[in-house]
Amino acid sequence: MVAEPNRNCRGCGPQYEVTEAQIDRILQAPMFQDETIVVPDAVYQERLTACHSCEHLQNMQTCLLCGCFVRVSAYYRTKSCPNVKNRSWGPYTN
Numbered sequence: 001m002v003a004e005p006n007r008n009c010r011g012c013g014p015q016y017e018v019t020e021a022q023i024d025r026i027l028q029a030p031m032f033q034d035e036t037i038v039v040p041d042a043v044y045q046e047r048l049t050a051c052h053s054c055e056h057l058q059n060m061q062t063c064l065l066c067g068c069f070v071r072v073s074a075y076y077r078t079k080s081c082p083n084v085k086n087r088s089w090g091p092y093t094n
């Protein structure tokens with residue numbers, strides 16, 4: 001696939017864009033209801049707030065440093081922001 005000019009993401013064109021409704025469906029999976037896997041809601045919201053003000057977020061959805069949908073990755077206790085120079089959030093250990 002040839003990268004399109006004027007897009008931050010070099011690999012994916014608009015035909016691969018994921019809708020908010022599709023992410024909603026992902027988050028309805030049973031694993032995202034498991035408190036041993038996901039962070040509490042307050043922590044989740046803090047993480048999303050950090051991502052929403054980050055220069056590396058594309059389309060309010062995708063982290064350009066790791067390629068993750070932040071609405072999904074921010075749910076995981078073990079995940080952390082991939083920006084090693086200025087990490088916005090780390091693993092949740094409580």
Ligand code: SF4
Nearest residue numbers: 051054063081083088
């Ligand atoms: S995970 Fe970190 S680098 Fe990625 S969008 Fe969120 S704050 Fe930015």
